Amino acid sequence: MAQANCNRCHAMESGSLAGAELYEEGRSLFLEKACWGCHTIAGISSASQAPELTDAGGKFTYEYLIESMVEPSANIDNSKMPKFDWIHDEHTVAALATYLKGQQKDRLRSSASAPIGYTKPEVRLAKISEPSEEAGQSLFAGVPFEGSMAKGGCINCHAFRSADGVLAGGSVGPELTYAVRTRGREYVQDHIRNSRMHVADSVMPVFKDYSDAEVESLVEYLATFDYKPIKDTPGHQLFDLFCVSCHGENMDGRGVVAGMLDPLPRDFSKHQFVSAYETRFVDSIRDGVKGTAMPTWKNILSDEDIDKLVAYIKEQSLKDTKKFTRMEVKLPQAGDLERLDYKGKGVELVAGDPGKGFESFQKFCTSCHGKLANGKGPNAYLLEHPLPRNLLNREFLNQVALDDERLYQSILLGVAGTPMPAHDHLKDQTLLDVIAFIRENTTEESE
Template identity: 70%
Template sequence: MIKDYRILAALAFAGFIFFALSMMKSMDLEFVKHQKAYYAELGEEFPGMEYKQINVKTSGGIMIDRCQTCHVGASNPDASGFAQPLTTHPPIVPGAEEDPHDFAKIGCTVCHDGNGRAVEIHDAHGEYHGWPAPLLSGQLSQANCVRCHAMESGHLAGAELYEKGRTLFLEKACWGCHTIEGISSSSQAPELTDAGGKFSYGYLVESIVDPKANDVNSKMPLFDWAHDEETVAAIATYLKGQQKERLRSAESAPIGYIKPKSELARITEPSVAAGMSLFAGAPFEGSVAKGGCVNCHAIRNSDGNLAGGNIGPELTWTIRQRGRDYVKEHIVNSRSHVADSIMPTFKDYNDAELESVVSYLSTLDYELGEADGQKLYDTYCVSCHGDDLNGRGKLAPMLDPLPRDFSKGRFVSSYETRFTDSIMEGVGGTSMPAWKNILSDEQVGTLVAFIKEKSHAAEKSYTRMQVALPKTGDLERLDFKGKGTLLEAGDPEEGFEAFQKYCTSCHGKLANGKGPNAYTLVHPLPRNLINQDFMNQVAVSDERLYQSILLGVPDTSMPPHDHLKDQTILDIIAFIRANTEEAE
């Protein structure tokens, strides 16, 4: 019995020791030191450690905020001269004699994010991997004004960086690709209506500065303005403010809080001046700058000086090349002309805005004049086809299909007879425009000669075999047993089976040029065979398809398929044609 009491006494003593140690450790916590320092600054006796907790009621439950356990003087005007984290929080509204924000009621995480439940600095600031809302300090906290205030339009004192980001989102044409409910309705890129709820501020900045940092397959271009820290900070702050979960709803809003419908002032009368403003992404007579073509496209002034973005094709000649109606349709839906275009669909433009942009582009009248082949190429071709004629100009990564590679002599030797027509008439279903209204016959001849010279095509003495398209009733080419097999009209169903067997690894099961091996091949990538604007050109005849399948395409990844019977090739051509007709 005595032995049992001894055991209980030992356990009780051990418990007491552990309790004493834990109390000593708790008195050595960082926030306790802050609280002792705070009361020392006030000249008051330390009343003992205290967890200061504020409970903020939200639509999703209670938000726990213990930040003022360390930031003890946040609500005390007498602590204005104290060092961090003991000092008074400065006024949120600049110049206000009395700040309407009561930190004793709203706490800190409402504006600054972080982990309000924690009291250790690293945890409380959300500085660990995976925490979706790390601390927002300084101006960056303006992203969270939207939690309590209507920020769709108008001005809110103290939220200048957020409002600048809202303006830049329109000016830099982000709206053309990304949807934000009430602002834009594009479906070209991920929706950003809840960007701030899903992603941290750092993630958003990183995605703007390096689009492939978080998604290696991202098609988002790297804009020139992405190197400007102030611009990026403003846009990222605005995006961080896009959150579906708000602290205030229309039913429980503060007095005076009314969520307005975002009404953007629009251009109603077309004019060249309005078009210039839209192109530049600048406001026009009070209208919101919902434009910004210059972020992707460049133009030349009358002196030939080039200015603008280097992501999309230069637009100096676009009206003369394409015509007004084409350009209007292309702005609204570029894929109606180029099946794989990545240009945003600007379907939110009204008729006056479309007419204004086209009218402005119609005023661009630069002409090069007398020039040799190098100058002609550098002016009209280099941005897509590259300095080395290899199809890898600065615009090439944003074009689909990619520009042709003219650095390969065998390719140029095989197809140089097509070059004149391709330059003069353009290539349907691609970004290659018609130059017949800009270049003379002599200039086109000079360009073709320049390409041939630079590719060394004349030096390599390569001659492509000439083969004709076999006709129904002709003898089968691979009739090794001499049965006298005669060719029949191509059968689309048989062609489908053959296509799936021989072509899909590159051209894809849908024949759209996106097969599993497509992006591992050398430039250029496989053709999109359901691109009806390309496939239905007069130049893309059945004979051309036959030659490309039978002989391959020199200096590309398209190999010869001379092991296939002519009947099989005719069946594949019939399938491709039927497939294109279905796409229509």
């Protein structure tokens, strides 16, 4: 605790403060453990993903800071802060808490009022001007590069496999062993800069402080990951290698990284879902699902591997159950007769009206999907897995496979094995209007 107060007089951003070794270690850990990626400390980082910590020591007690790291939901029920693996190391937690306790706006002495001749130390971080694999490895691991600390620490959230298949790293975000091979270099570069370009509700921080050289260095290093499964790997082992971290050991969509993903991974333990949509699985694995964390696996898995994965999912999900059969319905067209024409007047459908669709959406859909259609309605987090779709997610809704007929089927019949109910009590004209409203929000022109 005493070391946390040194900073109130000694304006140290870098260098070494004699007698405050724990504080100094905490300062290095703030960068190494990637805390800077979410939290702002004036002069150190400018993130906006999580509460600012510039005055953490002035606002919070030392005990509160420790509790917030070890059990993030202790004070904030819906906290998105992960429980990192390093929270079990008491020394690491104590060092970080000491450093944060030293962050106080109310200082006894500032550089402006310091004695004549006092020079305020400057932050000395590694300046990476040329992309290199070595610089990328330093950033990924959060370790010094060429003698100076670098802002990094990807390994605290993300795991990777060595060439012989040994897994190392964090269990917060998706494994990165295959990132460049499945997504491509340009996608990964853009994702580091701003993950919401691809996944609207991504909780990954925006690394706007990274230079082009730093982003390219990270991608250079990620591109060296070359682990490949052996040939003739059985389906259950393929699932453990490629699927279990997101979809879970029980296939319930609750893998170790699932809590940090939005939308959540699919729940294959619901046999209704597997029976209803099994014909989509091959395409989803091979080509990925845009707007989600589900990558394309066609550059890693052979067609035979994908078939084995689908067979394994079906075998595990559908055993000891009766097969569920979903109705087949076609998208009605303008000029067709209204399905719910109670008075038999021969009412014909017209093209969907976005304005009327907005009114119907506000009446029937907002409790789950929210008034903004972003999937964050008042009932959303009370529902079973998965949560309602974000209907503003352009990447997801503009997929070729997700046409108007699929939207119509999902609204009319519900989505089997999920909380999305059937809305067959609504007229077809109402459904066409709602679809038109959704499409108007997700076209390129609506940006």
